Every structure is written in structure tokens, then in C-alpha cells.
Amino acid sequence: MSAQILDGRATAKAITEELQAEVADLTAKVGRAPVLATVLIGDDPASHTYVKMKINRCRQVGIEPRKIELDHSTTTEEAVAAVRRLSEDAEVDGILVQHPAPPQVDEAAVFEAIDPAKDVDGVTSGSLASMAFNEGGFRSATPGGIMRLFERYGIELEGKHAVVVGRSRILGIPMGLLLLGQNATVTYCHSRTTDLADHVGRADIVVAAAGRPELIKGEWLKAGAVVADAGYADNTGDVEFGSAADRARWITPVPGGVGPMTIACLLEQTVQSFKQRTRLA
Ligand SMILES: Nc1nc(=O)c2c([nH]1)NC[C@@H]1CN(c3ccc(C(=O)N[C@@H](CCC(=O)O)C(=O)O)cc3)C=[N+]21
Numbered sequence: 001m002s003a004q005i006l007d008g009r010a011t012a013k014a015i016t017e018e019l020q021a022e023v024a025d026l027t028a029k030v031g032r033a034p035v036l037a038t039v040l041i042g043d044d045p046a047s048h049t050y051v052k053m054k055i056n057r058c059r060q061v062g063i064e065p066r067k068i069e070l071d072h073s074t075t076t077e078e079a080v081a082a083v084r085r086l087s088e089d090a091e092v093d094g095i096l097v098q099h100p101a102p103p104q105v106d107e108a109a110v111f112e113a114i115d116p117a118k119d120v121d122g123v124t125s126g127s128l129a130s131m132a133f134n135e136g137g138f139r140s141a142t143p144g145g146i147m148r149l150f151e152r153y154g155i156e157l158e159g160k161h162a163v164v165v166g167r168s169r170i171l172g173i174p175m176g177l178l179l180l181g182q183n184a185t186v187t188y189c190h191s192r193t194t195d196l197a198d199h200v201g202r203a204d205i206v207v208a209a210a211g212r213p214e215l216i217k218g219e220w221l222k223a224g225a226v227v228a229d230a231g232y233a234d235n236t237g238d239v240e241f242g243s244a245a246d247r248a249r250w251i252t253p254v255p256g257g258v259g260p261m262t263i264a265c266l267l268e269q270t271v272q273s274f275k276q277r278t279r280l281a
Contacts, residue, residue, distance in 0.1 A: 001245040006228065006252045008145075011152050012260035016061055019267055023062035026271070026280060033064045034274035036094040036120065036266075037086045039110075041079055042072040042102040051098050057263050063270055066092065076106040080113045087115035093277055094120035094270040099170060108169070117277065120269035123170050131174050134181040138269050143175040145261030146207060146228045147182075148268075155205075155226055155250065157182040163199050165189045165216065165238065166209030171230060175207050196220075208238035218243025227251040230258045 027033045036058050040051050055065040068086070070079060079101065086092050095114045101107040116126040122140035130137035139147070150157065162184040166172035176186045189199050191210075197220040200206055205226045208216050213236040221227065227248045231238030237254035245251050252258050275281030 001242070003227075003245040003248040003251040006149055006153055006155075006226075006250050006257060008149055008252055008257040008259065008261045009255075011149055012145075012264040014152075015148070015264040015268065016057065019061045019271055023271060026274065026278075027062060029280065030274075030278045032091070033062055034093045034270055035064045035066055035091055036096060036270045037066040037068060037089075037092045039068045039070070039079070039083060039086070039095065039097045041070045041074050041098070041105060041110075044100070047098050047100070051096075054096065054263055054266060057267060058270075061267055061271075063267060072102055074102070074105060076104070076109050079105055079110045083110055083113035087113060087118060092118060093274040094118050094266075096121045096266065097123065099123075118273060120273050121170075121266055122174065122269070128169075128174060128177070131177040131181070138273075139178060139265065140170045140174040141266045141269070142171050142209075142230055142258060142262045143178050144269070145263075145265035146175065146230065146258055147178050148265060149228070149252070149258070149261050150226075153250065157184045157205070159183060159185070160204040161185045161187070161202060162205040162207065163187045163189060163203035164207045164209060165196070165200070166207075166211065166230075168209065168211075171209040172207075175209060175230075179205070179207075206239075210238050212238055214238065214240045216240065216244070218245070218247050221247040223247050224249045228258060229254050232259055 058065045095118045111123045119127050122138045127138050162179045164176045167190045180186045200220045207228045209230040216239045225248050229237035229239045
């Protein structure tokens with residue numbers, strides 16, 4: 001292994017500690033803590049685990065979690081109504097609707113019920129448009145977390161060729177937009193891409209967001225590439241770590257890379273929303 005580690009766990013910890021101090025100060029000024037509402041539909045065990053991790057991190061920094069659980073037979077209309085109530089609730093600063101929703105639920109419709117001012121997970125089409133037009137505002141949590149990690153390690157993006165593998169609404173697509181916004185040249189690859197290995201081989205920066213464990217082989221990489229692995233199924237990345245670490249210059253591990261940064265971004269944006277909504281920013 002010759003690559004250096006992009007340590008998401010340590011970076012997220014540093015961000016969390018900074019937030020903790022800021023939240024204590026803000027809470028004293030405003031007279032209440034920031035509130036993040038989490039909406040979990042159905043009983044997927046992995047989703048329960050992720051939401052629990054997010055709630056634990058909230059408590060750690062002084063954000064008050066509000067947990068909404070809807071059962072597996074919830075309709076789109078019921079889920080939309082629940083999210084709308086949170087959008088209208090003046091005490092709620094941020095709303096997270098955990099993906100994936102059960103198949104009968106139109107997830108996009110539920111996302112759109114989030115007040116854009118509370119979209120701290122960056123899933124609405126309005127947030128996507130802000131990312132496309134480089135307007136600031138809330139970023140999708142995983143791409144936002146990856147950008148913060150690049151920032152903290154001084155990874156240069158301008159003029160670099162970035163290959164994003166995956167085109168999901170909350171991960172691949174916004175990831176490419178954020179990289180484009182930092183003047184990278186962006187290629188999207190996906191399940192219908194032919195010659196995936198060739199595309200990856202031309203990348204200075206690879207973001208693996210396909211949701212397919214070990215899809216990307218280390219031998220495909222250009223020597224010296226930067227690799228961010230957003231795969232998380234069973235704590236296995238979308239990149240074959242061992243072979244990739246032999247060729248890359250920088251790489252995120254799984255676990256300990258992108259996952260913790262996703263949560264750090266969610267918390268940061270919840271605090272940002274709180275400041276905006278209470279006119280402290
Ligand atoms: N609306 C929405 N927003 C999301 O951001 C979102 C989502 N839905 N659905 C599911 C994925 C997955 N996700 C993870 C977050 C943290 C870790 C994480 O911190 N993992 C630890 C390992 C945790 C363990 O020990 O199992 C790590 O990588 O070090 C992983 C995965 C957020 N997601």
C-alpha cells in the first residue's frame with residue numbers, strides 16, 4: 001500500500017467538536033437547541049442503524065433529535081403529510097427523510113414536502129438546482145461530506161478529471177455537480193456505461209457511488225489517483241481497497257471514510273439552518 005488515507009473518522013470528529021462548542025453558544029443565545037427531525041419509513045434494519053447513528057451524533061453535539069417512525073405500509077400521502085407537518089413546525093430546523101423508502105412510497109414526492117429552508121440533507125430538487133448552479137445552500141450529505149474531506153486534505157479539484165461512478169439522486173448526480181462547481185472536468189459512469197475500466201483509468205479523482213461492493217478494481221486506476229469510496233453495503237466499499245491502495249495517492253477506507261463525513265455534513269447543515277432560521281447567520 002502506497003496511498004495515504006483520507007481519514008473521514010478523524011475529520012468528522014474534529015468537525016463534531018467544533019460544532020459542539022458552537023451549538024452550546026447558539027443554544028444559550030437563542031434559548032433553545034437546534035432540532036433535527038428524522039423520518040424513517042418501514043423496518044429495514046440497516047436504515048434503523050443509520051438513523052440511530054445520526055441521532056447519537058446529534059445528541060453529542062447538542063442538536064435535539066425528533067424521531068418520526070412510520071410503518072412499512074405507509075402510503076405516499078401519509079408520508080407527505082407527516083413531512084409537511086414538520087416543514088410547518090416552527091421548532092424544527094432540519095428534516096432528514098431516510099432513503100430508501102418502501103417501494104409503494106414515492107420517495108421523490110416525500111422529499112419535495114421538505115421545506116427547502118430545512119433541507120439539511122440536500123435531497124429536494126431545489127437543493128439539487130442550487131448545487132447545479134453553484135449557489136451555495138444545502139448540499140446532499142454524502143457528496144457534501146466528500147467535498148469537505150477533499151477540502152480538509154487540500155485535494156486540488158480545478159482542471160482535474162473526476163469520474164463519478166453512479167447517478168443516484170442523492171449521491172452520484174449531486175456529487176458530479178459539486179465537482180463541476182469546483183472546476184473539475186466531470187464524467188458520469190453508471191450501470192449502462194460500457195468500458196467502465198477505461199473511464200476509471202483516465203480519472204484523477206474517482207468517486208465510487210454505485211452501491212455495488214468491490215465493483216472498481218485497483219488495477220483500473222491511474223497511478224496517483226484520489227479515490228473516495230461512498231459504498232457502504234455491509235461495511236464494504238465499491239472499490240477493492242487492497243489493490244486500489246497500491247495505485248492511488250489518496251484513498252478513503254470503508255468504514256472510517258465517507259460514512260462519518262456524511263453525518264458530519266448533516267450536522268453542520270442543521271446548525272447552519274438553525275442560525276439562518278433564528279437570524280444568527
Ligand atoms: N436521506 C438519506 N441521507 C443519507 O445520508 C443516507 C440515506 N438517506 N440512506 C442511507 C445512506 C447511508 N448513510 C451512511 C451514513 C453513515 C455511515 C457511517 O458512518 N458508517 C460508518 C460505519 C458504521 C458501522 O459501524 O456500521 C463508517 O463508514 O465508518 C454509513 C452510511 C447515509 N445515507
